[in-house]
Amino acid sequence: MFKRVIAFFIWLTVTPSLSISQSNDFWVQIEAYPNESEAETAASVYGAKIDDVSALSIGRGWYVIAIGPLEENDAERQLFDLRTSEIIPLYSFISRGKNYAEKIWPKSIKDSVTNIQALKNDSTFEGTAKIVLSSKADETLEEASDTEDLLTQDEKKHLQLALKSAGFYFSSIDGSFGSQTREAMSAWQNAENVLVTGVLTTAQREYLLQQNNRILKTLGIQRVTDFETGVAINLPLAIVGFTKYSPPLAHFTSRKGTQHAAYVISKSGDENDLGEIYEALQSLDIMPKASLGSLKSNQFEITAQNDEIITYAQAELLDGNIKGYMLVWPTNDGSRRDGLLHNMKTSFERFEGVLKPNIGDAKNEDLDLLFGLDTKKPEFVRSGIFISANGHIVTEAFGINACERITVENNYEARLVNIDDSGTLALLEVKEKIVPAAVAEFPSLTDHRGDQVLGAGYSYGGRLPQPSVMKGKIEEFKSLDGQSGYVRLSMSILPSDIGGPILNRFGSLSGLLAIKSKNGRSLPENVAHAIKPNKIANFLNSEGLTLYHKNSEQLMSDFGLARKARAITGLISCWKN
Known part of the structure; x- marks a missing residue:
C-alpha cells in the first residue's frame, strides 16, 4: 500500500513561478506529500475513483492532491459527498489554490491509465499473498541459524515485536536473541505444530511477520503530517480520527466511542515547561494512577495501566520545542497495541512549527478539563x-x-x-x-x-x-x-x-x-x-x-x-x- 500523508489545513506561503489558479477557482485539497513520486502514486489511486484529480507543486518540495478547479458550490458539494462516503480523508478542505504551481500529474491520458493499471496489478497494492506454514522445516537448524545471523538488529526487533504481539514474548524489544527470545520462539513453534528448535527458519520468520502484519492492517495505520504541531507520525486512522486542538495537544479520538485515542504533544518551552507537562499529564483521567514515569532534563516517558486502559506518553525538549505523543489503548487489545506503539515510535518525526497557544478553544475550556481532557476526580x-x-x-x-x-x-x-x-x-x-x-x-x-x-x-x-x-x-x-x-x-x-x-x-x-x-x-x-x-x-x-x-x-x-x-x-x- 502506498504511504499516505494527511495534512491538516496546510497553508504554505510561496511565490510560484507559474500559478495555475484563477481568482474564482476553488479546489478540494485532499492530501499533501513530501516528494513527487509519492504524490504521483497517490494521485493515480484517487484519479481512478474521482474526476478532475491533480497533483500540484506548492513549493519547498511539497505536493498536494486536489480536485478542481471548481465553482465554489461544486467544491463544497464534492467535499461533503466525498468525505461522507469516506473516499477522501475527513481532513480534506476547500482551498483557493493560490499557492498551487506546476501540475505534475496527470501528465497525459496515456500516462494516467498506465499508472493506475500498474497499481492495480501491483501485488503490494492489493495485498501480499498469504504464506502457508508447512510442518516440514524448510531449513535445517544450522541453515536457520546461518540465515538468522544475516538479520539486522531492526529485523530482529521486528521479530521480537511480532512474538510479543502474538503473546509469546514478554521482555524488552532490544534486537538481542537471548534466552527469553529463544523460549518465546520455542513456544511459538510448539503452538504452530512445527519442529521446536528455538530458532525460526526463514519461512517461519516470514509467516510470523505476516501474522503480525495482518493484525496491524486492521488499524489502518497511515502517516499524519500536521503542520500546526510540526510533527509527522503514523497513526491508526481506522480506529481514531482528528477531533480538535487543545494546546499542547492535538487530539485523535475513537471513531466509535471506544477508549482508543492518540495525542500529539507540541509546545515551545524549556525544562520547566517540560516538567509541568509531565506532572500535568499524570493528573489526567486517561493516565491511571499505577504508573512508571521518568523525567530527565530534556525528555520524559510515562507508562500507566489499570484493568481498563494502558497509556504511554513520551516527549523531548529540543531547540526550545517540546514534542512527543501519547497513546491510550484498552488493556485487552494488547496484541495490536504493541505493534502500533513500535510503529509510532519509529515513524515519529519533528519539523519546523509548534502548536500555537491560542489555537482551538482553550480560553473557554471547562475548569474540570486540562488540555481538553478530563482530570482525575x-x-x-x-x-x-x-x-x-x-x-x-x-x-x-x-x-x-x-x-x-x-x-x-x-x-x-x-x-x-x-x-x-x-x-x-x-x-x-x-x-x-x-x-x-x-x-x-x-x-x-x-x-x-x-x-x-x-x-x-x-x-x-x-x-x-x-x-x-x-x-x-x-x-x-x-x-x-x-x-x-x-x-x-x-x-x-x-x-x-x-x-x-x-x-x-x-x-x-x-x-x-x-x-x-x-x-x-x-x-x-x-x-x-x-x-x-x-x-x-x-x-x-x-x-x-x-x-x-x-x-x-x-x-x-x-x-x-x-x-x-x-x-x-x-x-x-x-x-x-
Missing part, C-alpha cells in the same frame, strides 16, 4: 482542620477508611493515622513536611447558646482557591436526635464543608462540622451539627499530640476571624485507583 472532597505545625489534620471520619489514597491541599500525600472509637473523627498526617499558615486553638472559655460563630470549608469541592466562610449561631449543645457529643447550629453548609472548623468570636475552636446524614435522613437546609471541641481534644490527646489553647478573652474582628478560619482549614481529597 476524587471519590469525595471535604475540609479538615490543621491542628499541628507538623502537618496533622483532623476531619470527619465517615468514608475515609475506604480511600486508597488521600491528599491534602491537592499536592500533598497524607496517611490515615487513626479513627476515634465513635467512628466520627479521623486523624491524618501529611507525609511530606509542610507548615500550615495557622493551627487550631482550643477554647479556655465555655460557649453559650445563642453565641455567634463562624464556619469555614471548601464549599465547592476545591474549585475556589480559598475556603468559604459561613456565619451561624449555636442553638443547643446536642444533636437533633439527642447525642451529647454534638453542637447544633443554625448554619447553611455544603457537603464539602464537612470536616471544617467552627470558631467562636475569640477565634478558638467551637467544633468540627459533621456529616449531615448517616442514616438516610437529611437535615433541613439551615441546620448543621458540629463535633464538640472537648471530644476532638480527647481524641488528639490519646494520639499523643500537643494541642494549642486560646487564653485571650479579646473579641476578634470579622475580618480577623475569617482570615484565621481560612488559615486553619485544609482541603482533603479521597481517591480510588
